Amino acid sequence: MFEIKNLKASLEDEDKQILKGMDLKINPGEVHAIMGPNGSGKSTMSYVAAGKSGYVVDEGEVLLDGADLLDMEPDERAAAGLFLAFQYPVEIPGVGNMTFLRTAVNSQRKMRGEEELNAAQFLKIVRAKAKSLKIDADMLKRPVNVGFSGGEKKRNEILQMAMLEPKMCILDETDSGLDVDAMKLVSEGVNALRDGKRSFLVITHYQRLLDHIKPDVVHIMADGKIIKSGGPELALEVENNGYADLLNEVA
Amino acid sequence: MGEAKFDNPTEALLARHSAPRKGSDWAEATRHAARERTLGMGAAGRRDEYWRYTNPTALNAAEAPDVEIMQLEEVPVFDGVEKLLVTFVDGVYAPEQSDDLSGEGLEISTLEEALSADIHWASDVFGVLEGNGQSPVKRPFAALNTALAGQGVVIRATGKVSKPVALRYCRENTTSDAVLHHVVRVESGADLNILENGAGASRLNTVMEVDVAKGGTFHHLRAQGRDHARLAATAIFARLGAESHFKSFTLTVNGVLTRNEVVIDINGDDTKASVAGACLGDGDFLHDDTIFITHDAVNCESRQVFKKVLKNGATGVFQGKILVQPDAQKTDGYQISQGLLLDDDSNFLAKPELEIYADDVACSHGSTCGAVDENSLFYLMSRGVPRAEAQNMMIIAFLDEAIQEIEDEVLADDIRARLSGWAERHKT
Numbered sequence A: 001m002f003e004i005k006n007l008k009a010s011l012e013d014e015d016k017q018i019l020k021g022m023d024l025k026i027n028p029g030e031v032h033a034i035m036g037p038n039g040s041g042k043s044t045m046s047y048v049a050a051g052k053s054g055y056v057v058d059e060g061e062v063l064l065d066g067a068d069l070l071d072m073e074p075d076e077r078a079a080a081g082l083f084l085a086f087q088y089p090v091e092i093p094g095v096g097n098m099t100f101l102r103t104a105v106n107s108q109r110k111m112r113g114e115e116e117l118n119a120a121q122f123l124k125i126v127r128a129k130a131k132s133l134k135i136d137a138d139m140l141k142r143p144v145n146v147g148f149s150g151g152e153k154k155r156n157e158i159l160q161m162a163m164l165e166p167k168m169c170i171l172d173e174t175d176s177g178l179d180v181d182a183m184k185l186v187s188e189g190v191n192a193l194r195d196g197k198r199s200f201l202v203i204t205h206y207q208r209l210l211d212h213i214k215p216d217v218v219h220i221m222a223d224g225k226i227i228k229s230g231g232p233e234l235a236l237e238v239e240n241n242g243y244a245d246l247l248n249e250v251a
Numbered sequence B: 001m002g003e004a005k006f007d008n009p010t011e012a013l014l015a016r017h018s019a020p021r022k023g024s025d026w027a028e029a030t031r032h033a034a035r036e037r038t039l040g041m042g043a044a045g046r047r048d049e050y051w052r053y054t055n056p057t058a059l060n061a062a063e064a065p066d067v068e069i070m071q072l073e074e075v076p077v078f079d080g081v082e083k084l085l086v087t088f089v090d091g092v093y094a095p096e097q098s099d100d101l102s103g104e105g106l107e108i109s110t111l112e113e114a115l116s117a118d119i120h121w122a123s124d125v126f127g128v129l130e131g132n133g134q135s136p137v138k139r140p141f142a143a144l145n146t147a148l149a150g151q152g153v154v155i156r157a158t159g160k161v162s163k164p165v166a167l168r169y170c171r172e173n174t175t176s177d178a179v180l181h182h183v184v185r186v187e188s189g190a191d192l193n194i195l196e197n198g199a200g201a202s203r204l205n206t207v208m209e210v211d212v213a214k215g216g217t218f219h220h221l222r223a224q225g226r227d228h229a230r231l232a233a234t235a236i237f238a239r240l241g242a243e244s245h246f247k248s249f250t251l252t253v254n255g256v257l258t259r260n261e262v263v264i265d266i267n268g269d270d271t272k273a274s275v276a277g278a279c280l281g282d283g284d285f286l287h288d289d290t291i292f293i294t295h296d297a298v299n300c301e302s303r304q305v306f307k308k309v310l311k312n313g314a315t316g317v318f319q320g321k322i323l324v325q326p327d328a329q330k331t332d333g334y335q336i337s338q339g340l341l342l343d344d345d346s347n348f349l350a351k352p353e354l355e356i357y358a359d360d361v362a363c364s365h366g367s368t369c370g371a372v373d374e375n376s377l378f379y380l381m382s383r384g385v386p387r388a389e390a391q392n393m394m395i396i397a398f399l400d401e402a403i404q405e406i407e408d409e410v411l412a413d414d415i416r417a418r419l420s421g422w423a424e425r426h427k428t
């Protein structure tokens, strides 16, 4: 189970609080969606959960199966089962996609005391998964995200997720920049990972993605907090009416 | 050998080494001229324009330092490659540890042998390219080398040389002070690879003169050993004819003081030259690349790609010049020098220079210095890669542009493995 409890976090360099008491609870196997106006703190929440530097946690907890993620280094959080698909995946010239992926998979295995995959085993798995996401061999050979189109970067995030088999996946606007077909592909990739235990938190601005990845719960985030939670119909309401009414309700 | 005996510190330098075995007349004349050159220019000093960042005191000192010999457990560099092995121990040719000096497509002999011949092609190269390379910037250690060197190899490539010539520099004496001088001529259409490996001495002074004729190809790959306290002053002088290709890459890990100079004269049209280096220094480490490339022909390309990873107070120096003479139209010059500082104590000092007298040229140069990118580091870590390993991936990535200058993929991978090994041993 993934839990965020009364999370308050500020920017390290400025005296500015972004997250102002966020609460969230996702049971194993559930898919939750977060929607919310630009700048409401959705990406910040995912960064703080994943352990990016530059933020100070003022209060609160982030727990994955009871373990406090905030005490851990980002790599330990990953090994504990957290995965963040970035809104803006980072390009890293000089680091090969395959090398990176294999190092990541094996680092996590090592940290968990599992046996590492050898090159042949790894290659076999990655090829199969890449194929289902229509990522060609050439893309795997290139440096991490370098020269990838926006949509290719997002598919690469999903490939990483599929390889790492996390317990809890946060997808930060994975749908943005995807064409209709890629959106289907990515959704299928995500749905293929739904096994009744793995949980997902999908950050999106559009109902469209939620047609493919059906959420159990939809949350609306504004000004650093969840202001309303509900069923899938909440996403439709946002799609049709925007945020104005919802924001007025709480104001 | 106290310095006090000499009024002139340069004389002290010249008296530091015992005289090489006497050669034939032309060789002795060349040595004599080099001796005069050395005296004329004086010893390198901090006031010299190209010694501002690097203190030459230890290179000028009467005695070489006492340097522990590093015992390596790893597979030696270039081990898997088929090669013609020539070994020098503390700067002295060791025939019993070398292959026969012969091979397909080349003539090879010791410097001693070549300089004792009455007539030898090397007389057009030995001390000549070094001498030409003394202006406009003086290079005292190279002149000293020509005056004093008794050891080295002389290689003439006449065709496609099947195996690289591997110069291996071993150490047995902890205070050796060695001078090596190699003379290379690549004849028209010939193709030669030279590998150099090892620290070679407590203090090593090497000069390699490389004369490449029309359409010749010369590739050079060097690893300067791993011994920590060793000193090195090296210089490569190249004269490149039309349509020739020249590539030189140097890997430097450790070494308290390294000055690598490369002086290239591009004399013939449609020529390509590349000089590159990757260095990794932790702590007491100063590495200096001083490059001077002169374009004096049409439609030539030159590249300088230097990357330095520095930590715990290590210093990297890059002084790189591209000089484009008035007639050298269509010159394509590229120069990049970058320092990756792993902490606030380390330094990267760069002096890129462009001097262009032709109007139809494309020259680009850039120099940067910075820390490991935090966003990239976080991205790698968020996938489960521990910080130290993620940082090492970033280090290897940073160096890769320089490694890519190496043409042979097998050799490039060998160098990559050395970089990874160093990064692993020095990880934080």
Ligand SMILES: Nc1ncnc2c1ncn2[C@@H]1O[C@H](COP(=O)(O)OP(=O)(O)OP(=O)(O)O)[C@@H](O)[C@H]1O
Binding pocket: A011, A018, A036, A037, A038, A039, A040, A041, A042, A043, A044, A045, A054, A087
């Ligand atoms: N490093 C930073 N420096 C300055 N401001 C920041 C930084 N990180 C976040 N912010 C600010 O915090 C607020 C929340 O940003 P965040 O990226 O979390 O929003 P978001 O909900 O993901 O928005 P979007 O829907 O546009 O992706 C914004 O006002 C943003 O400008």
Ligand SMILES: [Mg+2]
Binding pocket: A042, A043, A044, A087, A172, A173
């Ligand atoms: Mg965002």
